[in-house]
Amino acid sequence: MEEILDRYEGEKGSLIQVLLDLQNEYNWLPPEVLERVSRRLGVPRTYPYRVASFYKALSLTPRGKHQVSVCLGTACHVRGGQTILEKAEQVLGVKPGQTTADARFTLHRVNCLGCCALGPVMVVDGQTHGKVTPARVEEILRQYD
Amino acid sequence: MARLMSPGDLEALRQDILARRDPAKPCVTVCSGTGCHASGAGAVAAAFEAELAKRGLEGRVDLRRTGCHGFCEQGPIVVIFPEEICYVQVKPGDVSQIVSQTLIENRVVERLLYRDPVDGRRIVHERDIPFYKHQTRLLLGSNTRIDPTSIDDYIALGGYSALAKALTSMTPEEIIEEIKRSGLRGRGGGGFPTGRKWEECRRAPGEPKYVIVNADEGDPGAYMDRSLLEGNPHSVLEGLIIGAYAVGAHQGYVYVRQEYPLAVANVTRAIAQAEEYGLLGRNILGSGFDFTVKVHRGAGAFVSGESSALMTALEGRVGEPRPKHIHTVVSGVWGKPSCLNNVETWANVPLIINRGAEWFASIGTAGSKGTKIFSLVGKVNNTGLVEVPMGISLRDIVYRIGGGIPGGKKLKAVQTGGPSGGCIPEHLMDVPVDFDELTKLGSMMGSGGMIVMDEDSCMVEVARYFTDFLCDESCGKCLPCREGLRRMREILTDITEGRGQEGDLELLEELAGTVAATSLCALGRTAPNPVLTTLRYFRDEYEAHIREKRCPAFQCKALTSFYIDPQKCRACMICLRNCPAEAIRGGKGQVHVIDQSRCTRCGTCYDVCPPHFGAVGRVSGQPVPADLAAGKVAACSD
Numbered sequence: 210m211e212e213i214l215d216r217y218e219g220e221k222g223s224l225i226q227v228l229l230d231l232q233n234e235y236n237w238l239p240p241e242v243l244e245r246v247s248r249r250l251g252v253p254r255t256y257p258y259r260v261a262s263f264y265k266a267l268s269l270t271p272r273g274k275h276q277v278s279v280c281l282g283t284a285c286h287v288r289g290g291q292t293i294l295e296k297a298e299q300v301l302g303v304k305p306g307q308t309t310a311d312a313r314f315t316l317h318r319v320n321c322l323g324c325c326a327l328g329p330v331m332v333v334d335g336q337t338h339g340k341v342t343p344a345r346v347e348e349i350l351r352q353y354d
Numbered sequence: 355m356a357r358l359m360s361p362g363d364l365e366a367l368r369q370d371i372l373a374r375r376d377p378a379k380p381c382v383t384v385c386s387g388t389g390c391h392a393s394g395a396g397a398v399a400a401a402f403e404a405e406l407a408k409r410g411l412e413g414r415v416d417l418r419r420t421g422c423h424g425f426c427e428q429g430p431i432v433v434i435f436p437e438e439i440c441y442v443q444v445k446p447g448d449v450s451q452i453v454s455q456t457l458i459e460n461r462v463v464e465r466l467l468y469r470d471p472v473d474g475r476r477i478v479h480e481r482d483i484p485f486y487k488h489q490t491r492l493l494l495g496s497n498t499r500i501d502p503t504s505i506d507d508y509i510a511l512g513g514y515s516a517l518a519k520a521l522t523s524m525t526p527e528e529i530i531e532e533i534k535r536s537g538l539r540g541r542g543g544g545g546f547p548t549g550r551k552w553e554e555c556r557r558a559p560g561e562p563k564y565v566i567v568n569a570d571e572g573d574p575g576a577y578m579d580r581s582l583l584e585g586n587p588h589s590v591l592e593g594l595i596i597g598a599y600a601v602g603a604h605q606g607y608v609y610v611r612q613e614y615p616l617a618v619a620n621v622t623r624a625i626a627q628a629e630e631y632g633l634l635g636r637n638i639l640g641s642g643f644d645f646t647v648k649v650h651r652g653a654g655a656f657v658s659g660e661s662s663a664l665m666t667a668l669e670g671r672v673g674e675p676r677p678k679h680i681h682t683v684v685s686g687v688w689g690k691p692s693c694l695n696n697v698e699t700w701a702n703v704p705l706i707i708n709r710g711a712e713w714f715a716s717i718g719t720a721g722s723k724g725t726k727i728f729s730l731v732g733k734v735n736n737t738g739l740v741e742v743p744m745g746i747s748l749r750d751i752v753y754r755i756g757g758g759i760p761g762g763k764k765l766k767a768v769q770t771g772g773p774s775g776g777c778i779p780e781h782l783m784d785v786p787v788d789f790d791e792l793t794k795l796g797s798m799m800g801s802g803g804m805i806v807m808d809e810d811s812c813m814v815e816v817a818r819y820f821t822d823f824l825c826d827e828s829c830g831k832c833l834p835c836r837e838g839l840r841r842m843r844e845i846l847t848d849i850t851e852g853r854g855q856e857g858d859l860e861l862l863e864e865l866a867g868t869v870a871a872t873s874l875c876a877l878g879r880t881a882p883n884p885v886l887t888t889l890r891y892f893r894d895e896y897e898a899h900i901r902e903k904r905c906p907a908f909q910c911k912a913l914t915s916f917y918i919d920p921q922k923c924r925a926c927m928i929c930l931r932n933c934p935a936e937a938i939r940g941g942k943g944q945v946h947v948i949d950q951s952r953c954t955r956c957g958t959c960y961d962v963c964p965p966h967f968g969a970v971g972r973v974s975g976q977p978v979p980a981d982l983a984a985g986k987v988a989a990c991s992d
Contacts, residue, residue, distance in 0.1 A: 221688070224670035225653050229612060263672045263829075265654030266612050282574030283769065283805045284731035286819055292956040296934050320656065320823060322613060323577035324392050325729055326426030326737035335615070337392035343934035343958055 210234070210242060214249045224250060224260055228267055237268045265319075273308040273315040275353045277301070278332045282321030285328035293329045294318060296343040300350060314350070357632030359640040361518035364509070367631075371510045380415045380457055381435040382406075383498060387422025387581055388616055389738075390429035394445065395419075398430045401446035405453045415457055418507075421497040421585015421620075424739040425485055428468065433480055433498055440480035441466040471735070471757060485736045488755050490717070490725050493701050494741045497585040502620045505627040508588040514633055516704035520596045521641040524707075529600040530556060533703070535711035537723035542568055542659075542696030543774065543800045544876070545722075545789040551693060555601040555683035558691035563603035565594055566668070566687070566694040569610040569617065570652050570659030573772030574823065576803035578727040579697035581739055583610065583617040586701070587624035591647065593703030595638065598645045601693050606645065609664055611652040622649050656773075656827035657877055661694045662686075663829070674829045675875035696801070698727055718744035722788040727802055732769075734806040735760050742787070749783035752806055763808040767891070771800030773820045773827075774880035776887025777813060796887040798880070812909035813892040814899055818846035820884035824877065835878030838869035842885060851912040854900035859889065904975025911955035914974045917982045918959070920945045922969035929959035929970065950978060 213230045217223035227250070231242055243257040250256075261267040279294040294305070297316060301309050305318035324330045327339025331349065338349050358364050384390075384399040399419050406412050423431050428442035434456055441452065441463065448466060455461050467476040468483050477483050480498070500507040508514070520529055534549025555563065567590060571579040583590060594606050608625075610618050625647050628634040636644045650668055657663050658673025665687045667673035686692025702724060706714045715723050722744035728751065731737045735757035742751060748768055752758065759765050767777040770787075776797035778785065785791050792799050807816070825839045842865050845858050866882030873879045889896060898904045905913040918929070918938075923945045930938040930946055937953040940946030946969075948959070960970040973979075 222650075222668055222670040225667060226651060226670075229651055229653055259672055260653075260670075263655060264652075267653055283772075283803065283819070284575040284729075284737075286574075287732045287805060287807060287811060289957075292934075292954075292958075295954065295956070299934075319613070320572070320827075321574035321576070323571075323580040324389050324426075325575055325577055325731035326389050326429075327392055328731070330392075337388070339392050342932075343956060344932050346934075 210245060214246070224252070224256065225264070228257065228261060232267055237270060237272050239271075271308065271312070273312050275314050275334050276317060276332075277314050277350070278317040278319045278322070279305075280320070280322050280324070280328065280330040280332070281318055282325065282328075284325035285321075285330055288328040290329040292343050293331060293341050293346060296346040297331070297350070300347050313353070357630075359632065359637075361515075361522055361639060364514055364518050364639065368509050368512070368515075371506050375510065378436060381418055382415060382452075382457070383418045383420050383433040383435060385421075385423040385429060385431040385433075385498075386419040387426075387497075387585055388577075388614075389422060389426035390431060391616075393429040395430040397446045398432065398444050398449065401449040402453070405449050409453060409458075411453070411457070418501045420500060421502050422494070422581035422739060423480075423498055424491075424494055424581070424741075425483070425736065426738040427736055428738075435499075438479050438481065440468060440478070440483065442468050485738070485740075485755055485757065488750065489741050490743050491741045492705060492725050493582065493589070493698065494585075494727060494739060496589070497581070500586055502585050502587055503623060505588060505624065505631065508586070512708075513588055513704075514592055516707040517592050517595055517633065518639055520707050521599060521639055521643055526556060526600045526602065529596060529707070532711050533600070533706060536706045536714040537711075537718075538699065538702055538706060538714065539722065539789060540696055541698035541702070541726065541801070543573075543771065543798065545799060548695060548699055551683055551695070552597060552601050554681065555603075555691050555693040558684040560685075560690050562605055562690060563601055564687050564690060564692040565598045565601065565603045565606045566664070566692060567594055567606070567608040567697055567700055568659060568661065568664060568694055569608060569614070569621075569697050570664060571611060571614075571697075571801065572656035572659040572827075573801045573803045575731050575769075575805050576729050576772060576801045578729055578739055578802045580614050580617055582697050582701055582727070583614070584620050587617075587621040588628065589701045589704060590621070590697055591624055591628055591634070593700035594647065595634065595645055596703050596707060597693060597695070597700065599643050601691075603693065604644050604646070606647040607668055607687075608647060608649045609652060609668065610649060611659075612654065618649060618651060625649065655829075656823075657829045657875075660875055660877060662875070664694065665692060672829075674831050675877070677874055698802075719786060719788045721790045722799075726787070726799070728804045729802055730756050730804050730806065732805040733759055733763065733808040733811070744788050745786045747784050747786055748778060751787065751804065752783065756806065759806070759808050763810065765806065766809055766811055767807045767813065769797075769805040769807060769816065769884075770803065771798040771880075771883070772803045773824050774798060774876065774883055775800045775803075776883045777807070777816065777891065778887075779891040796883065796890055798883070810907055810909065812850075812905055812907040813888040813895050814846065814905075815850055815907075815909050817885045817888045818843065818850055821846055821881070824881045828877065832872075832874040832878060834869045834872040835874070835881065838865050838873075839878070839881055841865060842869070842882070846885070849896065849899045850905075850910045852899075852903045852910075854896075856900065858900060859893070859896055863889065898975070902975045906974070908957075908972040908974050910974075914955055914972060915950065915978045916948055916953060916955065916957070916959060917971050917973065917978045918946050918948055919969050919971055920947075920982070922967055924967050924969070926964065926967070928962050928964065932958050932962050934958060947982075
């Protein structure tokens with residue numbers, strides 16, 4: 210953590226970059242981390258909370274081992290993305306933004322990953338699965354432990 | 355690597371690179387943009403590496419991983435130079451045949467060529483494929499010849515020569531004049547005249563000044579900037595440096611959304627390479643001009659793509675817009691003059707400097723010059739990125755380039771401009787694509803997203819979808835947007851779920867008008883466009899939902915039911931096996947029946963039932979006929 214904070218030492222405006230890097234490191238933003246950030250950057254404790262709650266990429270709650278993102282951008286939506294999301298909700302038993310009880314998966318609903326020609330798209334841990342059908346959702350998720 | 359200290363050094367380097375390259379040497383180009391990558395291009399490229407090594411051909415055949423070629427529907431795409439033979443949907447298993455047949459025996463592999471759906475003939479060269487033939491790929495065309503991790507590839511094609519010309523033989527005022535005369539307008543959606551923006555920034559008092567690349571690209575369905583930044587980051591940087599020189603800025607930012615990790619990586623590397631060559635940093639090309647660039651990642655907020663919000667995000671704060679009575683070019687980042695432009699706008703600058711304002715202004719219409727990259731997606735055969743001159747008709751884009759609607763369905767509308775835009779109906783398809791023409795129809799050009807919709811798209815659902823998106827992304831600062839959109843979403847959701855009432859449409863229009871007139875930023879001001887255009891052109895659909903509780907497109911799940919016609923069902927089990935809710939009963943020789951209590955109305959059975967059976971029926975505005983819903987199971991009629 211200190212190393213990440215050192216990297217941005219003295220850079221005005223680096224709060225968001227710092228939080229992104231810390232989230233990559235810890236998989237979420239625990240309160241102790243935010244406390245440390247506010248001290249090092251010399252900003253009130255509300256600042257990191259404000260930023261973290263505004264931006265979708267930052268999470269104030271623990272996330273699962275695998276991040277499942279179903280794209281609901283317009284192109285994917287028009288090709289049935291909503292049905293894919295509903296199937297993923299059914300298979301995982303959670304709603305978007307929530308983590309499964311066994312902490313394996315966190316489901317996200319995202320707006321456009323830029324792979325529009327392959328819609329509907331589902332990304333798991335950075336791996337893009339294109340032309341997904343409701344029938345394939347479970348099969349795809351089973352690949353991840 | 356020695357720093358280039360003059361335009362002469364740059365030219366000498368270019369000659370040196372070209373001298374070391376043999377244009378006749380075969381080069382296998384594997385498109386490695388994000389789309390093809392997701393289709394497996396990584397494995398294809400690796401297979402080529404392995405196969406070339408196995409055959410001892412590494413020294414005699416080059417392999418280049420490039421950025422996006424644009425024809426994403428047909429990826430992974432492999433182009434063999436110098437002949438420019440284009441293979442589509444290549445799999446790792448095809449590589450060995452390509453190497454032995456095309457590279458060694460000089461014969462084309464017919465089955466991997468693109469097949470024209472109209473006359474069935476196979477097309478050999480990328481440029482002859484109808485998708486490409488009708489485009490004017492001034493910006494994207496270079497992607498096929500550039501490995502984005504190689505600055506030398508860019509220089510070999512003449513890259514940075516515009517920068518050399520600008521820094522050493524033009525004054526900042528002359529550059530601004532050239533951009534003004536070209537007629538270039540912002541490509542991010544606003545369409546503001548770029549030359550005027552630069553001029554205002556140059557004249558604004560205050561130091562230091564900033565230039566910014568807006569690569570936040572939040573419009574769902576749009577990924578042009580992604581492909582430009584991933585595939586040819588130096589073209590954007592070159593434009594940025596020229597712009598910085600013109601307005602008098604010495605510090606630049608590239609704000610990239612974090613959802614584009616490859617773009618972040620490629621532009622970061624490009625900056626480092628440019629610094630090594632002395633094309634960034636102090637005393638660029640010996641001109642005395644200093645300029646550095648930093649990459650700043652977005653953190654997932656659509657509204658922070660708005661220029662004033664982006665600038666507050668650069669300051670490490672929450673990305674909320676502010677009213678722009680004072681333009682950001684006068685007071686932007688840290689209160690200093692800041693010139694923000696879209697990725698595609700910056701990429702046009704080197705072209706204008708090198709080829710001149712007159713040349714640029716000769717392309718396009720009176721009010722919209724140059725080309726525009728669109729992401730043509732949705733219900734269209736050839737989905738991908740298309741670059742066309744302004745003024746081409748929507749019909750030409752959808753049919754001549756896009757290849758029409760799949761499955762023989764009817765075109766219903768084309769949505770342009772993202773959540774700020776609107777739906778243009780089929781009968782207006784001959785509209786020339788141009789900033790002002792699209793605005794006249796109630797939509798806008800926006801950043802370039804072009805979503806094609808067919809007879810299966812429900813326009814009320816489309817309006818609800820966009821309103822829902824904007825509700826989520828509203829920063830919440832101003833009441834009209836925050837509360838107005840929320841209320842509009844409630845009404846639209848009610849309509850799609852069968853709770854619409856008389857008076858709802860009038861209320862929607864009133865709300866829309868208020869939100870548009872009183873919102874603080876462009877997100878709120880344009881948010882009502884999807885609702886207003888769909889009301890304007892598809893009012894009958896809204897009325898059907900409200901008065902008859904009927905969805906004409908059979909999409910709104912609360913209003914639609916599916917059933918299987920026992921006369922037509924052949925008990926093939928396809929729908930049964932594909933039903934995600936396990937709602938179909940039946941078996942071999944047993945007519946299938948949908949259990950209405952378990953059916954989620956996803957429409958999968960309708961999509962998978964073989965067309966020559968056509969046994970799945972849809973009904974909306976009335977219940978499923980009683981005898982079908984009762985689940986009477988009958989043996990097959992034969």
